Amino acid sequence: MAPSEEVIGISGSNSTAPAPARRPGGRSARVRERVLDAVRVQLVEHGYDELTVDAVAARAGVHRTTVYRRWRDVGGLLADVLDAAGDDGWRPRDTGDLAGDLTALNQEVYAALTERPSVTAALIAASFRSAEAADALRRFWDDRYARCEAVVQRAVRRGETPAGTDARALLVAATAPLYHELVLLRTPPDPRLPGRAARAAAGAASAGAFTEPPAGGA
Amino acid sequence: MAPSEEVIGISGSNSTAPAPARRPGGRSARVRERVLDAVRVQLVEHGYDELTVDAVAARAGVHRTTVYRRWRDVGGLLADVLDAAGDDGWRPRDTGDLAGDLTALNQEVYAALTERPSVTAALIAASFRSAEAADALRRFWDDRYARCEAVVQRAVRRGETPAGTDARALLVAATAPLYHELVLLRTPPDPRLPGRAARAAAGAASAGAFTEPPAGGA
DNA sequence: TCCTTAACGCGACAACAGTTGCGTTATCAT
DNA sequence: ATGATAACGCAACTGTTGTCGCGTTAAGGA
Incomplete structure (x- = not known):
């Protein structure tokens, strides 16, 4: 659907289907x-x-x-909007410690979910109706979580959390309560929520709650 | 909409509204x-x-x-189904310690979200289309979280977590990662997820992460 | 038993979502 | 510039969703 550049590098040999010759410009x-x-x-x-x-x-x-x-449908439209918005140069803030970094991150999530109308909430709602929007949203979040791994790496370097910490598990633990309360439970917004969830996750991380057992089975 | 009793305050002989006389039987x-x-x-x-x-x-x-x-619509149907299902005598299991109780709880959530097709996931999806379904789902979850407060009370009694622990915040921290991964991110199911999230939340709770400051500023 | 009327069945209707065929425009390679 | 055709505009069409008026059935009070 999205105008992805299909590089069909076979020039000269014409055995396969002749490239339909897109028209991306004008x-x-x-x-x-x-x-x-x-x-x-x-x-x-x-x-x-x-x-x-x-x-x-x-x-x-x-x-x-x-x-x-x-x-094709509204989901396709939102997927295209989402893909276009995913290419911004977003990076997580560096506040100096893990709890601060996670709080800053959570405050951005909180702001996105409480603005009205919330584009984020609309995209989540659309993801239940359109597989295309769901895929785009998953790509968007995967990208965001990948960028946030830097936060965990910094924390490991500072000695705030043990090496081998599962970055994604930690980040999900920090942000999931916001989505749960604001999107699923639809609880009235509480400004203390971002800090609370961030500190709880940071504390659990420093206690080794997100560290994998060294060499598990399989 | 719902048969709300419209009280038309006609001053005079007829004090009581002419109750439309429902017919619930037969x-x-x-x-x-x-x-x-x-x-x-x-x-x-x-x-x-x-x-x-x-x-x-x-x-x-x-x-x-x-x-x-x-x-009225599909959301109304699901809301009625949900209300009818909320009256079961469900209670959280008592395994002997906080991490075990939360793991058992998470395993039930995990099972509900990974069965196919998932009635729970369907209800969540419906809550984005119908305000009626959203309300019913919120009532259902409020009821469940209220019943789960017993888990936290037992943990406090055992000394596993400090008194004054915010039961709801702890329960949300334990369960939210499941909903986030399985419903929003749609990550492939990982059977270790329930235990991980439960242990992380239990650890944070015993460290006092969900305890309110006694009398914080306004 | 009888009477009132809530709740249901039925058909027709309006509104909307989505598709298809065909003619027109303008992009891009030549 | 010029031709082939991708992409757009237009109108007519189908199928679904949800509503409305009216006649019929049966629940519940007398």
Whole structure:
């Protein structure tokens, strides 16, 4: 769906299917830009419930069928928006200690989940309706967690947490309570939540709770 | 919507509202039973994607409009199923120590989230489409967390965790990673996950991570 | 038993989602 | 510049979702 560059390097030999010769530039690029902008604006102004293909097409000044053919449904639109947004140069802050780093991270998550309307919450909701959006969201989060491994590496270097700490398990333990309370349980926001969850995870990490047994079976 | 009692304060002889005189028994009860059964069977056999009002009505041998009038949409159906299922006499197991209790609890959550198709996952998905289902799910979880407070009380009594421990925060810390990995991130199931998350939360709790400061500033 | 009316069945309808065929535009290679 | 055709616009079509009016059935009080 997304305009990924399929490099079919076989030039000359024509045994396989002749590359359909995409057209990424000019009008197509303008249409894509206008449609993705329309998705973002519609999402912020009217929320996910009114994010229909028809509304996006009308706002972008493009015909319905164009959107259906290129993106298939709302999930495809959000997946494209998400992939486009994943290429920012985001990096976790360095506050000097593990609990501080995790708190800073959690505060960003908290802000993203409590803004209204929340684009993040809309994407999560969409991931239950569209496999495409679910894949895009998983890619996005994998990328974010990979970048956050630097936080754990710094903590190991400082001696705050033992070597061999499972970075992903620690990061999930720190951030999961936010998603659980704010997205699933829909508890009213509590500003103390980010710090609490971060300190609890940091404490458990320094106690070795996320360290793998040296050489387990299999 | 729900049959809320509209109190029309007409001053005069008629003090009490002309209670519409519901009919909970007989045919209505039979219809409700057959429809809710149809929801459960359809959900298990064909998953959430094919859980439409029409399919449920057809399977229950009831007319479409009957379902639309009494339950309004799929979310309403699931909310009714959920409320009916919330009255079981569920209680958390008592294994003798906090980490064991939380592991046992997490194993139940793990089993519920990894069965296929998962009724729990279907209800979570529905909560993003229907406010009614979202409310029912929140009530269900509130009830479950309330019952689990006994686990924390036992741990305090044994001296495993300090008095004043925030039971809900501890329980969320223990269970949230499961929901995060299996529902949101959709990571392949790992049987070690329940125990890991439980031990990490129990360790943080005994270190006082979920204890409120006695009288913090406003 | 009889009467009122809540709840259900039925058919018709409107609104929306999504598809298809075909003509038109404009991109890109030549 | 010029031709082939990818991508877009347009209109008509199908299928699903949800609603409405009205007649029928049966629950529950007298």
